[in-house]
Amino acid sequence: ETGVTQSPTHLIKTRGQQVTLRCSSQSGHNTVSWYQQALGQGPQFIFQYYREEENGRGNFPPRFSGLQFPNYSSELNVNALELDDSALYLCASSDRGGWETQYFGPGTRLLVL
Amino acid sequence: AQTVTQSQPEMSVQEAETVTLSCTYDTSESDYYLFWYKQPPSRQMILVIRQEAYKQQNATENRFSVNFQKAAKSFSLKISDSQLGDAAMYFCAYRRLTGTASKLTFGTGTRLQVTL
Numbered sequence: 001e002t003g004v005t006q007s008p009t010h011l012i013k014t015r016g017q018q019v020t021l022r023c024s025s026q027s028g029h030n031t032v033s034w035y036q037q038a039l040g041q042g043p044q045f046i047f048q049y050y051r052e053e054e055n056g057r058g059n060f061p062p063r064f065s066g067l068q069f070p071n072y073s074s075e076l077n078v079n080a081l082e083l084d085d086s087a088l089y090l091c092a093s094s095d096r097g098g099w100e101t102q103y104f105g106p107g108t109r110l111l112v113l
Numbered sequence: 114a115q116t117v118t119q120s121q122p123e124m125s126v127q128e129a130e131t132v133t134l135s136c137t138y139d140t141s142e143s144d145y146y147l148f149w150y151k152q153p154p155s156r157q158m159i160l161v162i163r164q165e166a167y168k169q170q171n172a173t174e175n176r177f178s179v180n181f182q183k184a185a186k187s188f189s190l191k192i193s194d195s196q197l198g199d200a201a202m203y204f205c206a207y208r209r210l211t212g213t214a215s216k217l218t219f220g221t222g223t224r225l226q227v228t229l
Contacts, residue, residue: 033216042117042204042219043158056214088156092217099215104150104158 004093004105012111013081021076021108025093031055032074033102034066037088049074078110086112115140117207119220126195127228133180134190134223136205144210147181147188148217153201161203164188166210192225200227 005024013019025032031050035043045058049068063079072093078085088109092102116139126132138147149161164172164181171179176196180189192199205220 031215033214035217040221042206042221043217045214045216045218048214048216056216058216090158092158094215101160101163102215102217103160106155106157109156 004091004103006089006091006105006108008108009106010109010111012113014113015081015083017081017112018077018079019081019110021078021089021091021110023074023076023091023093023105025072025074025091026103029093029095029103030072031094031096032068032072033092033094034074034076035090035092036060037090037107038084039087043090046076081112083112086110115142115145115207115209115218117205117218117220119205119223121223122221123224123226125226125228126192126199128195128197130195131191131193132195132225134192134203134205134225136188136190136220138186138188138205138207140186140207142209146208146210147179148206148208149177149179149188149190150204150206150219151199151201152204152222158204162190195227197227197229200225 033048034046037043047057048055052068068074088107090107092104094100094102145166147164150158176193202222206217
């Protein structure tokens, strides 16, 4: 059974650019949730994908968007990057729409200059 | 909206001693889940322990146990026989039992230092 993986591990972008982060869910899991963790804070829920559909969204603007693929891997896209988007982005995979335990990946550290 | 509060930004414990991390939460729901996650310097969140609100018995996982006080909306984590590998950020989290999205709501975390 493979764990949750994320790529890349680190990323540096400049303000106004666009970024795509990737997450491979754990084998057998059909749900991926994305969280943003600013420095010194707890993770904040961005959105969740269940069977390729968005299944709930937190308080994030539309420039944060996502996709889930038939193999249940997922992408997080952020357009028009702002300095405040600098954070650790975590994805978590789970089964049954997320109602089982969520298992986290190691995260992608994004720095916006 | 649900909120989770961790009032201890940092705690320190000597190896082999016991430490308790505090967490309070606010919700109008009667059934929900509570979690403690550990985040070591490697950044990966690891589930430590889970408590279902409808269960009166406190959850236990080896050296980790919780004190769940539903009426007080309190959910503390006790770590017994602390080890150097326990040093990490610890996050308390809440999740509804049902709803549209099974999102976790996290507190701000407690950094645990383990000293020799």
